[in-house]
Amino acid sequence: MAGNNNSMKAWCWVHKWTSLICTLFLLMLCLTGLPLVFHDEIEAMGAEGHAPVAATASDKLITLDQVIARALQEKPGDVPLYMSFDEDQPVVNITTGPAADAAENQMSFFPIDRRTGELVTGDEEGGVMDFILQLHTDIFLGLPGMLLLGFMGFLFFLSVLSGIVIYSPFMRKLEFGTVRYGKTTRTKWLDYHNLLGIVTLAWAMVVGVTGTINTLSEPITAIWRADVLESMTAGETGAIAPFVSGTAGPAVDAAVKAAPGMRPQFVAFPGVAFSSRDHLAVFLQGATPLNKKLLTPVLVDARDGKVDAIAPMPWYMKGLLLSQPLHFGDYGGLPMKFLWALLDIITIIILGSGVYLWLGKKMTVPSPRHLAPVTAA
Amino acid sequence: MKRSAGTLRTPAVIAVISAIGLIVGLLGDSGYDFVAWIGLSIPVIAILYSIRRSRRT
Numbered sequence: 001m002a003g004n005n006n007s008m009k010a011w012c013w014v015h016k017w018t019s020l021i022c023t024l025f026l027l028m029l030c031l032t033g034l035p036l037v038f039h040d041e042i043e044a045m046g047a048e049g050h051a052p053v054a055a056t057a058s059d060k061l062i063t064l065d066q067v068i069a070r071a072l073q074e075k076p077g078d079v080p081l082y083m084s085f086d087e088d089q090p091v092v093n094i095t096t097g098p099a100a101d102a103a104e105n106q107m108s109f110f111p112i113d114r115r116t117g118e119l120v121t122g123d124e125e126g127g128v129m130d131f132i133l134q135l136h137t138d139i140f141l142g143l144p145g146m147l148l149l150g151f152m153g154f155l156f157f158l159s160v161l162s163g164i165v166i167y168s169p170f171m172r173k174l175e176f177g178t179v180r181y182g183k184t185t186r187t188k189w190l191d192y193h194n195l196l197g198i199v200t201l202a203w204a205m206v207v208g209v210t211g212t213i214n215t216l217s218e219p220i221t222a223i224w225r226a227d228v229l230e231s232m233t234a235g236e237t238g239a240i241a242p243f244v245s246g247t248a249g250p251a252v253d254a255a256v257k258a259a260p261g262m263r264p265q266f267v268a269f270p271g272v273a274f275s276s277r278d279h280l281a282v283f284l285q286g287a288t289p290l291n292k293k294l295l296t297p298v299l300v301d302a303r304d305g306k307v308d309a310i311a312p313m314p315w316y317m318k319g320l321l322l323s324q325p326l327h328f329g330d331y332g333g334l335p336m337k338f339l340w341a342l343l344d345i346i347t348i349i350i351l352g353s354g355v356y357l358w359l360g361k362k363m364t365v366p367s368p369r370h371l372a373p374v375t376a377a
Numbered sequence: 378m379k380r381s382a383g384t385l386r387t388p389a390v391i392a393v394i395s396a397i398g399l400i401v402g403l404l405g406d407s408g409y410d411f412v413a414w415i416g417l418s419i420p421v422i423a424i425l426y427s428i429r430r431s432r433r434t
Contacts, residue, residue: 167384172384176387199391202395325403339421
């Protein structure tokens with residue numbers, strides 16, 4: 001019995017400290033996460049007059065290489081790094097940089113409409129949503145910021161886990177879901193905290209753990225690159241294959257031909273984080289939400305345009321790719337987004353009530369000296 | 378031990394249903410999405426039901 005008591009005390013300690021350390025960060029993550037759940041809808045509202053319009057059969061689309069040339073016109077001297085495809089409109093997004101290993105702040109982003117060959121306005125970076133996204137992702141600190149938030153996500157996971165362990169003793173004499181409205185405010189909020197926390201635990205754990213995995217995206221991608229992609233260029237000189245105009249379109253065609261039934265989601269040019277030094281990596285996606293996220297890279301030789309390999313993702317990259325929808329809640333339409341937002345708000349209430357209970361606990365054992373002025377007032 | 382199993386039974390059922398919703402939603406659209414909505418609605422419904430019941434008693 002004493003052992004049980006001691007272990008329960010230890011779990012209470014874990015719950016208190018893991019929660020207290022991560023609460024402010026979690027509050028920021030929940031508050032910034034709320035608009036991010038609806039980022040598609042918010043961005044569509046902001047880009048009024050530029051609502052996505054799907055291409056019709058009569059639309060004459062410019063080639064992918066013409067799209068790249070158009071982007072490079074905007075930034076002469078740059079090379080293409082990534083090319084991604086919008087799902088709901090014939091818009092191709094070109095990311096350029098001074099070199100393949102360019103830092104993120106040196107990169108430029110050009111969404112180009114394949115019907116007109118013109119830049120799509122309203123998609124510019126640097127808006128409020130980008131600010132919120134960066135605050136949510138790395139608090140403007142780059143990789144260290146991501147890893148710090150990842151650690152906070154891990155503490156949040158421990159906090160939920162310890163919360164489950166200490167839930168039982170609190171609820172032993174109560175029926176599930178009881179909120180004691182007749183008792184003190186603190187008791188009522190303790191009951192709310194327990195109820196909201198215990199019913200949302202699966203969602204909170206999934207969002208917390210997948211968020212932590214997402215913060216590790218850079219190191220995980222680097223491992224994959226070294227493990228899988230670099231092994232395909234073993235023995236080469238180490239030089240990055242130079243960009244040759246006119247090769248991107250045929251490379252995408254070759255990749256799609258090699259994996260029928262899939263559509264290209266993005267292309268990584270030689271030397272960037274998602275490709276080898278010698279290949280254009282064409283990332284293909286399937287039709288279901290699961291297959292849409294589990295991208296399959298087809299490596300096309302940048303020099304001769306031949307498909308070198310279809311390289312299915314290893315387990316850790318699959319884990320990373322699946323962590324994205326499970327964290328964003330963007331795979332079940334608008335009703336899922338509303339539920340995601342609701343659960344996010346519930347988490348904010350859990351965090352707030354947790355702090356209140358912690359503060360309240362201190363206040364329930366005040367010394368008589370502290371009480372005196374309050375009573376006098 | 379029995380007691381904690383009892384207090385955790387309902388939360389465990391809710392957690393399993395939400396987890397099924399989260400996973401099934403990934404497998405496809407329309408029907409699969411519907412299962413996901415149900416799964417994620419259960420925690421919210423459990424909260425509303427519990428509050429309503431507690432207010433009555």
